[in-house]
Amino acid sequence: MFAPRSVAVIGASSHQLKIGGRPIHHMKSHGFEGAIYPINPSYTEVQGVQAYPSLEALPEVPDLAVVAVPGPAVMEAVRGCADAGVKAVVLFSAGFAEAGEDGERLQAELTRIALTSGMRIIGPNCIGAANMVTGALPTFAAAVMIPRDHVIADVPRIALVSQSGALGGHCVALAANRGFEFTPWITTGNECDVDVADSIAYFAEQDEVSAIAVYMEGCKDGRRLQAALASARRRRKPVIMLKAGVSDVGAAAASSHTASLVGSDDAYDALFRQYDVCRVTSVSELMDLSHALALGGLPRGGQVAIFTGSGGAGILMADAAEEAGLQVTPLPLGVQQQLKRIWPPAGVTNPIDTTAQVTNDPALFPAFLNTVIDGTDYDMVLVFLTYLGLMEPWATTVVDSLRTVREAHPGAHIMVSSLTSPETAHALNTLGMPHYEDLRSMVETAGRLARLGSVLSVPMAKEFRPLSASSASLTGELTEDRAKKILRDAGVPTVPDRVVQSADHAVRAAKEFGYPVALKIVSPDIAHKSDVGGVRLDLTDAAQVEAAYAQILASAQAAVPQARLSGVLVTPMVTGGVETILGVKNDPSLGMTVAFGLGGVFVEVLQDVTLRLAPFDVATAAEMIREVRGFELLDGARGTEPADTEALAHALSDLSAFAAAHADSIESIDVNPFVVMPRGQGAYALDALISTHTPGPEPTPEPGPPPHAVVTSPQRS
Structure with missing residues (x-):
């Protein structure tokens, strides 16, 4: 794909601006050293290159073929490439899964x-x-023709992956405009393969x-995406992700755009x-960070x-730095004294305010920068110069000053x-x-760089593989x-709990557990017991237990007459502790x-929930709790x-292992509440609900919080 020895263009055009002409023009213009084979039975020569009537007429089987023919001819061209032994095909044509059922069938055939x-x-x-380096450009994107004479060479390469062709091309153009380039880059479109x-x-x-920059709407195989991100993490390679489809409207648009599962x-x-x-x-944030990494x-x-040369700008930058997780610590006293000797009116704590004197004294700016870098161990230096880079003679002065600093400190991170x-x-x-034009964009980018630098400096933890997981059968009620x-x-x-079939047995169980106790209805048809009057709490003697038993059965029968009642559950009341919620959801992507969150208002109103993909270890679970x-x-x-x-x-870790082991059958798990007792006294599930893919009787519906929280009204029993 990115270093082919030969490329065939099926549907080649002699017109450089047509879809079938652009890949040839791009590769010729960018010095592609491999063979280019235009295929078009109407021509013997295309853009100065010998043309051929068919794939079979080529002197060799090409490594890569670009299919740029009208819709009705696409399938024949792709089958021909497969039969000939072509290694890879780039298919521009639309009208597949994004266009309805007929398109879905055609795309399935491509797969x-x-x-x-x-x-x-x-x-x-x-x-x-x-691949801008090899000149292999099987694309019709005009963005690759933006002049590259101002693009910086010999810098780290940032790859780009985009499900959207238009956004991918837009990012390629933005990068060229900013003086760097994405290479290699790929747009995946409908992703038939x-x-x-x-x-x-x-x-x-x-x-x-x-580093890898990504625009993604959704994915068809979450496990493979997980493995890909794990591979990048193991190699400490930054991945910048712009994930669309966050809103309901955006998710629906993404599904129709590339038939992605948004999840x-x-x-x-x-x-x-x-x-x-x-x-x-945003695209701006993706470009800002990609530029910095390049x-x-x-x-x-x-x-x-x-x-800064402005106290106001220094305040804004300090505020933005704190929001971005950066540390603006004071300069060492000795360095402050050195700066005061250079220019006494300066503010020298941090932010460092050189005042407008930098426009009068060209030596002041590099002297301040060199003094700070020499005398401190700051990770980054952030410089605000208003519009000085736009106007002469100050633009030249600024560049000369920064060149002096760079020569003295080749490894310093200066933005x-x-x-x-x-x-x-x-x-x-x-x-x-x-x-950056905007100082806040600079500071926010610095914050992202700092977080990436910090986390990627540590090797990736070993993949968690549970030693064992419950093999319990999840069939039945x-x-x-x-x-x-x-x-x-x-x-x-x-x-502990016990299901009983009579009031006498309920009283006996309550005495064994010790008062106070709670009683709950047991029915495969009633998921949310409190909604139908199926829960009684804080029962302190036999009389209350007997009365509650009768009330629960009567309430459940009245609320859901068709429900199958299996008995009443008796369980001791739990006092003290902190209510939390543990949940599992089988995401379609x-x-x-x-999910983990605190109970009550924290999850139902504040949406204070954190999530991880299953399975994960105890250390990851501890991170979730702190989040x-x-x-x-x-x-x-x-x-x-x-x-x-x-x-x-x-x-949490054991729940994740169980969920992963039963991913084929579990739809969701709701452990609510899960009460965490004081340190050393453990934690306990007071209620639990497991939903499977297996069709069964419909439980009584309950309106509630958004599905990702998977919560019910907490019952302390």
């Missing part, structure tokens, strides 16, 4: 051809791919690729967090020195915010200093008592996701005793 022949297919509905996961995995293994955005967030992927929310690489951490002329922008790129037993066997502790905004309630807020978060972490 079958790829699988049976071993030929890889990029597309359909894509603009192709490019090669998809985003394949592309990320490939680029992760290429030593010449230093839950929370699940994608969990995936990205798990593999230290840097998620951005020019400056990753810093060691987030300690920054801020240089600049300034309006710039094209000449100044090119000079800053040459110096390896990413530059999964009532609360059975669900809790299954989870208990899987390592999730539960409170990414598989089993495990919720209400963590202080578990950590001993206002003098309360800290909760047993170690027991909670073990339960």
Whole structure:
């Protein structure tokens, strides 16, 4: 794909601007050294290159074929390539899965051809791919023709993967405009064969690729995407992810655009967090970070020195730095004294305010920068120069000053915010200093760089493989008592309980457990017991238990007359502790996701939930627990005793292992509440609900929070 020895263009055109003419023109213009074979029975020569009437007429089987023929001829052309032994095909044509049922059938046939022949297919509905280094440009994107004379060579290569052809081409053009380039890059379109996961995995293994930028709407195989991101993480290769389809409208548009499975955005967030992927929310943020990685690489951490000629700008930058997770620590006293000797009116704490004197004294700026870099160990230096890079003579002075600093400190991470002329922008790129018009964009990019530098400096943890997982059968009726037993066997502790068939047996069970107790209806047809009057709490004697037993049965029968009643569950009340919620949802794209949150208002109103993909180890579970905004309630807020978060972490990890082991049958798991007792006293599930893919009686519906939270009203029993 990216280094073919020969490329055939089926449907070649002599017109350089037509779809079938552009790949030939691009490759000729960019010095592709392999053979180019235009195929068009109407011509003997195309754009100065010998043309051939058919694939069979070529002197050799090409490594790569570009299919640029009208829709009705596409399938014949692709089959011909497979039969001839072509290794890969780029398919521009639209009108496949994104266009309805007929298109879906055609795309399924493309997938079958790829699988049976071993030929890889990029597309359909894509603009192709490019390797700007080899000149292999099987694309009709005009963006590759933007002049490259101002593009910086010999810098780290940033690969680009995009499901959208238009956005991919737009990013290629934006990069060229900023003086760097994405290479290699690929647009995957409808992904009948090669998809985003394949592309990320490939680029992760290429030593010449230093980082990967991705635009993605959804994926068809979450496990393969997970494996691809894991591969990049193992090699400490930054992945910048712009994931679309966050809103309901966006998700619907993504599905119709490339027939992607969008899945839950929370699940994608969990995936990205798990593999230290840097998620951005706009094309601008993706470009800002890609530009910085292409020019400056990753810093060691987030300690920054801020240089300005304006006190106001310094305040704004300091505020933005704190929001971005950067540390703006004061300069050492000795360095402050040195700066004061150079220019006494300067502000020298950090931010460092040189005042407007830098426009009068050309030596002041480099003297300040060199003094700070020499005398400190800041990870990055952030410089705000207003519009000086746009106007002479100051633009030249700025560039000369920064060149002096770069020569003295070739490894320093320096970022600049300034309006710039094209000449100044090119000079800053040459110096390896990413530059931004907006100072906040610079600071936010620095924050992302710092986070990536920090997490990628540590080797990836070993993949978690549970030693064993419960092999419990999930067939039959999964009532609360059975669900809790299954989870208990899987390592999730539960409170004891007993299902009884009479009031006398309920009283006997209550005495054995000790008062107070709770009673709940047991029915495979009633998922949410409190909604039908099927729960009674804080029962303190035999009389209350007898009355509650009768009331529960009567209420359930009245509310759901057709429900099958299996009995009444007796369980001891639990006092103290912190209520939490553990949940599992089988995401259509990414598989089993495990949710954790604090109970009550925290999850139902504040949506204070964190997620990971299953399975994960105890250390990852501990990270999840610390991520919720209400963590202080578990950590001993206002003098309360800290909760047993170690027991909670073990339960979360064991739940994840169980969910992963039963991914083929489980739809969701709801453990609510899961009460965490004070440290050393354990944690217990008071209620549990397991839903499987197996069709069964419809439970009573219950309106509630969004599906990703998977919560019910907490019952402390």
